[in-house]
Amino acid sequence: MASVADVKRRHEVRLMKMPGVVGVGIGEKDGKECIRIYVEKDHPKILRALPESLEEVPVEVVVAGTFKAL
Amino acid sequence: MANPEDAKVVGECQFLGLEREGMTPTTNPNVVGVGIGRKTVRGMSSEDLALKVYVKQKVHPLLVKDGLVIPDEVEGFPTDVEEAGEFSIWRPIPPIYQRKVRPAMGGLSIGHFAVTAGTFACLVRDAGETFILSNNHVLANENRGTEGDPILQPGRFDGGKTDRDVIGRLDTFVAVDPDGMNLVDTALAAPFDPRDVTSDILGIGRLRGTKDAVLEEKVMKSGRTTKKTNGIVVDVSATLRVGYQTGSYLFTDQMIIKGERGAFSAGGDSGSTIVAYDGKAVGLLFAGSPFFTISNKMSNVEKALDVKVV
Numbered sequence: 001m002a003s004v005a006d007v008k009r010r011h012e013v014r015l016m017k018m019p020g021v022v023g024v025g026i027g028e029k030d031g032k033e034c035i036r037i038y039v040e041k042d043h044p045k046i047l048r049a050l051p052e053s054l055e056e057v058p059v060e061v062v063v064a065g066t067f068k069a070l
Numbered sequence: 071m072a073n074p075e076d077a078k079v080v081g082e083c084q085f086l087g088l089e090r091e092g093m094t095p096t097t098n099p100n101v102v103g104v105g106i107g108r109k110t111v112r113g114m115s116s117e118d119l120a121l122k123v124y125v126k127q128k129v130h131p132l133l134v135k136d137g138l139v140i141p142d143e144v145e146g147f148p149t150d151v152e153e154a155g156e157f158s159i160w161r162p163i164p165p166i167y168q169r170k171v172r173p174a175m176g177g178l179s180i181g182h183f184a185v186t187a188g189t190f191a192c193l194v195r196d197a198g199e200t201f202i203l204s205n206n207h208v209l210a211n212e213n214r215g216t217e218g219d220p221i222l223q224p225g226r227f228d229g230g231k232t233d234r235d236v237i238g239r240l241d242t243f244v245a246v247d248p249d250g251m252n253l254v255d256t257a258l259a260a261p262f263d264p265r266d267v268t269s270d271i272l273g274i275g276r277l278r279g280t281k282d283a284v285l286e287e288k289v290m291k292s293g294r295t296t297k298k299t300n301g302i303v304v305d306v307s308a309t310l311r312v313g314y315q316t317g318s319y320l321f322t323d324q325m326i327i328k329g330e331r332g333a334f335s336a337g338g339d340s341g342s343t344i345v346a347y348d349g350k351a352v353g354l355l356f357a358g359s360p361f362f363t364i365s366n367k368m369s370n371v372e373k374a375l376d377v378k379v380v
Contacts, residue, residue: 005307012309016320022359025308025326028285036305038326064326065359068313069207069255070188070340 004033007055011035020046022064029060038064074106077121077147084144085123098138100125102157109150121147124154167272167294168228174237176271176343177292179224180204180259182211182240183232187225189293189341191354192277193269194258194377201241201258201377202267204341205356209257210243212316217241221259225294227338238262244374246314251322254366254374255356269380271343273298277379278349280368282306283325288347291355293339301327301334301363303352310364312357323370325353327363334363343368343379351379 004026012024015037023038035057039046042063053059081104083090087097102124109120123140128151131139140151168179168187176192180202188208194201202221206212209221222230223237243257261267269276273292283289287303305326311318327334327344335342335358344353344365353365372378 008307008309012322016309016311023308023310023326025305025310027305036308038308038310063361065361066313067310067357067359067362067364069205069212069315069357070335070337070355070363 002055004035004057007057008035011054018049021050022067027060027062029058032058034058034060036060036062038062040064040066072146074119074121074147077145078104078106080145081121081123081149085140098140100127100134100138101140102126102154107150109148110152118148120150123149123151125151126154126156128153164228165297167292167297168224170224170230170235172266173268174202174223174266175268177274177294177298178272179228179230179294179338180208180237180341181222181225181227181230182209182215183220183222183226184211184214185225186227187230187294187338189339189355190223191341191343192271192351193267193380194372194375195380196377199260200264200267200380201260202238203256203258203343203354203371203377203379205255205354206243206246206257207255207314207356208341209240209259212314213243213245214316215240215243215257228294236262237266242375246319248317248319251309251320253321253323253370254354255321256354256366256371256375258375258377271345274345275349277343277345277351279351280372280379281346281350281352282367282369283344283346283352287352288330289327289344289352290347291335291339291342291344293335293342293355295336295338296333299334300330302330304328304362308364310357312364321364321366323367325365325367327353327365328361329363333360334358
């Protein structure tokens with residue numbers, strides 16, 4: 001089975017192009033590794049377009065705001 | 071009954087030189103203010119109102135020059151002389167993080183002469199020389215700086231001036247690529263005098279090498295704006311889009327940190343070293359959102375610049 005890092009790498013470029021998506025990472029959900037999708041805000045239009053899992057790896061959506069250089 | 075307001079107007083004219091109809095204004099060099107308040111009798115505030123005359127220094131009436139003695143009454147209203155010292159506008163002393171400090175160290179304000187201010191990360195070393203580490207957008211003004219540009223400590227926003235606060239010159243920077251994936255936002259400054267810098271980080275101490283942080287690891291940082299804060303690593307393999315003055319750029323292999331109590335960082339903290347609880351450097355802070363802080367991995371910074379943290 002492909003590692004979560006491989007799955008992330010395969011999908012991140014496409015995910016980053018989706019409106020409202022500011023980042024893709026790896027986190028933990030229920031003790032299992034998951035793909036994290038960081039979104040700018042909690043907006044139904046953004047959330048509806050996101051997958052629930054990628055190649056059987058669960059997806060967790062996290063509202064992060066916009067990232068700016070400090 | 072004597073009116074306190076009348077007494078005050080006369081007092082202002084006699085002691086502070088304010089204009090009043092029918093009187094010649096005179097000034098008393100020892101008086102710094104006039105007001106109305108409770109009369110102090112033998113150190114205790116009494117019930118009676120008095121014309122308060124605030125002086126720089128309270129001296130015995132016999133030692134005061136003729137004509138400068140404050141009378142017991144003004145317009146039939148009792149006076150009360152109180153020592154107030156000299157009034158000055160209140161200028162709070164900035165925290166040490168934003169002041170000029172020599173030897174300078176990690177955690178302090180620093181910046182390219184055209185940049186507001188960021189944070190001095192730590193010292194790094196290549197084969198022989200020692201450099202100051204921070205971000206490209208702090209020391210090299212987002213690719214717009216040129217080798218040799220003056221670097222100020224404190225940064226310009228904290229009063230740093232090019233005629234007296236230049237600590238070194240911009241040496242190398244890793245250019246931020248607007249079209250591709252970036253790993254680091256980093257640059258080096260060469261100090262003029264090695265005695266002007268030290269390997270300590272303010273409030274943290276010396277580093278004990280470098281490592282990669284793991285998920286859920288507790289970390290800390292010392293930075294120009296939010297000073298010393300603690301946080302927890304919530305992602306160690308993030309790909310993100312980060313907004314800069316000059317555009318928005320993609321970064322990969324980044325760490326995301328969440329503050330333990332409130333924000334882990336704010337504007338001006340860019341360049342802070344992220345330190346694990348065992349004293350090892352794990353990251354170089356460069357960006358954030360209202361909820362998270364973003365950091366390069368220190369291992370990637372060392373590789374990109376071919377240096378080691380001191």
